[in-house]
Amino acid sequence: MGHILKPRERVRIFSRGSAVGHDEYRGPLGGLFDFHDKTDRFGADTWEKAEGELGRTALNLALNRAKLSHTVLDLLFAGDLQNQCVASSGGLSSFGLPYVGLYGACSTFVEGLLCATMALSSCRELSRVGVVTTSHNCAAERQFRLPLEYGGQRTPTAQWTATAGGCVLLERGESGVCVDRVMAGRMVDGGISDAANMGAAMAPAAADSLLRFFSESGEVPTDYDAVVTGDLGREGSAILSDLLAPHGISLGDRHRDCGVMLYDPDRQDVHAGGSGCGCIASVSCAYFLPKMEKKEMKRILLMATGALMSPSSIQQGGAIIGIAPIVTLEVRE
Amino acid sequence: MSLFFDCLFAFLVGGALCVIAQLLIDLTRLTPARILVTYVSVGVLLGAVGLYEPLYEFAGCGVSVPLIGFGGTIARGVRAAVHESGLLGALTGGLQAAAGGTAAAIVFGYLAALLSKSRPKRL
Amino acid sequence: MDNKQAYKKYVDRRAARSPVLRNCVAAFWVGGSICVLGQLLLTLYRRLGLLLDEASTLVSVSLIFLAAALTALGIFDRIARYAGAGTLVPITGFANSVVSPAIDTKSEGLVLGVGAKIFTIAGPVLLYGILCGAVYGVIYYIVTLFM
Known part of the structure; x- marks a missing residue:
């Protein structure tokens, strides 16, 4: 018995798509994304619909890359940051596909990979499955913080919700970028209730997941070309390394945080880094998966980090619950 | 010359009131909304104990432009209304005195909503 | 980190502080300047023959109009990102907090x-x-x- 799940039948990622907004395009990874929109509106008249369009665009890009029509997909796992996940339902309903909506805050991308892998490896009826996750800075600001035009300052530990979306398409298969193992996150209450320090709220969950994973698998971080975290940011990444140190685990230069990679702190006033479920989704699809396709990386561990909370729970002083699901990917001949 | 000194005192006192709020935000993690509420309430209190008027004489817009002035105006309006119409004035005076600023914010806010659209924040 | 209190203490201790001195300087000169602008307008309105009460109200209205226009043009939040309490505490902050949710x-x-x-x-x-x-x-x- 254990927490790490090994799929009975091997599942591979056969296509990917990423779309981002203006500030993400201006960041260090800008040129790698499949699509960007300077206006952040993606042709929609509200920010909520814009996030839906972001997801629709990411899915279309992934389908185009594989030269397939959406009708080949049997199931779609999708999620976003908005109340009741309306970005996903609004943006993806026109495809007419069987749909499972997910909410894992910023951990939704890996949560989706985990669900898609379990579904494909256990149900022969499914042949191809899609995972789409998005976040939009404007929609998130409106819902979680303050109106966009409100003038205020952010604290140094605050993070910036990325305007980004990513989509991967999966099928059963033995070659290419394959899912090796998956592990669900545990809900960890670190006692942090400051929404301006999400890194600190999520780091205990990240540490919990990595400790469980490495102790159960007997592996060490250097067994991977990269240990990728979703959006711990600079603050959360430093805390994670402090939390792992007493257990004799050091991620060292294997650690890459998508929230840190997405923006250039010298040019962009991003504070602790990017966040949002589009963060790890877009960076995985634009940076890590292509590296694996080119065999520059052979094995990576993807761990998304989510802060489970709502505007009401924050105002009531409730603790932010962290969660960090893991999926490991490897390139197979 | 008196205009120069009026402006100088307004600058110094107004700036100092902003610095106090900035210190509260940065050092105590009080949210801006709580600070504004505190400033308005302090303004009413200063008006009630008779300190607002002397401060205004000294610093002019240095105290009346910060939100303390909003509170001071409310206190003054309440006092005048109580003189005029007794206990009922306690209810009518505050809003009467604050009417100009509040209505201006509502009208311009509504116009702004009609004429402009929300823009993304930029890094 | 054995318990939540210890963790919270550790997090608070290591969290970077806002640049207090820089913020205070910005708040001081921007906030002070807005008050000076008010003082200049007050003098102008008085010279135009308005009573002190009327002139004071008109100063508030003028500053609220200015803040509303800057908010609608998307400029106010950029100034406020620099000035912090310097734009928050004057009546401009009140105006922005009414106008911004209206637009939003x-x-x-x-x-x-x-x-x-x-x-x-x-x-x-x-x-x-x-x-x-x-x-x-x-x-x-x-x-x-x-x-």
Whole structure:
């Protein structure tokens, strides 16, 4: 018995798509994304619909890359940051596909990979499955913080919700970028209730997941070309390394945080880094998966980090619950 | 010359009131909304104990432009209304005195909503 | 990190502080300048023959108009990002906190969006200002009965 799940039948990622907004395009990874929109509106008249369009665009890009029509997909796992996940339902309903909506805050991308892998490896009826996750800075600001035009300052530990979306398409298969193992996150209450320090709220969950994973698998971080975290940011990444140190685990230069990679702190006033479920989704699809396709990386561990909370729970002083699901990917001949 | 000194005192006192709020935000993690509420309430209190008027004489817009002035105006309006119409004035005076600023914010806010659209924040 | 208190303490200790000195300097000169602008307008309106009360109200209205226009043009939040309390504490901050939700909630309609949510941020200021005024009024009334 254990927490790490090994799929009975091997599942591979056969296509990917990423779309981002203006500030993400201006960041260090800008040129790698499949699509960007300077206006952040993606042709929609509200920010909520814009996030839906972001997801629709990411899915279309992934389908185009594989030269397939959406009708080949049997199931779609999708999620976003908005109340009741309306970005996903609004943006993806026109495809007419069987749909499972997910909410894992910023951990939704890996949560989706985990669900898609379990579904494909256990149900022969499914042949191809899609995972789409998005976040939009404007929609998130409106819902979680303050109106966009409100003038205020952010604290140094605050993070910036990325305007980004990513989509991967999966099928059963033995070659290419394959899912090796998956592990669900545990809900960890670190006692942090400051929404301006999400890194600190999520780091205990990240540490919990990595400790469980490495102790159960007997592996060490250097067994991977990269240990990728979703959006711990600079603050959360430093805390994670402090939390792992007493257990004799050091991620060292294997650690890459998508929230840190997405923006250039010298040019962009991003504070602790990017966040949002589009963060790890877009960076995985634009940076890590292509590296694996080119065999520059052979094995990576993807761990998304989510802060489970709502505007009401924050105002009531409730603790932010962290969660960090893991999926490991490897390139197979 | 008196205009120069009026402006100088307004600058110094107004700036100092902003610095106090900035210190509260940065050092105590009080949210801006709580600070504004505190400033308005302090303004009413200063008006009630008779300190607002002397401060205004000294610093002019240095105290009346910060939100303390909003509170001071409310206190003054309440006092005048109580003189005029007794206990009922306690209810009518505050809003009467604050009417100009509040209505201006509502009208311009509504116009702004009609004429402009929300823009993304930029890094 | 054995318990939540220890972890919270550790997190608070390591969290980078806001650049207090830089913020205070910015708040001081921007906030002070807004007050000077008010003072200049007040003098102007007085020279035009307005009574002090009228002129004071017109100063508030003018600054609120300026802040509303800058908010609508998307400039106010950039100034505020630099000035912090320097734009928050003057009446400009109150104006911005009314105008910004108005613009932001337009997509939800003019009645239940703009209408219902225009005071989501500025509401507390009005509530506590009026409430304190009413309490003061009652106390003042009782005091006048005995004087």
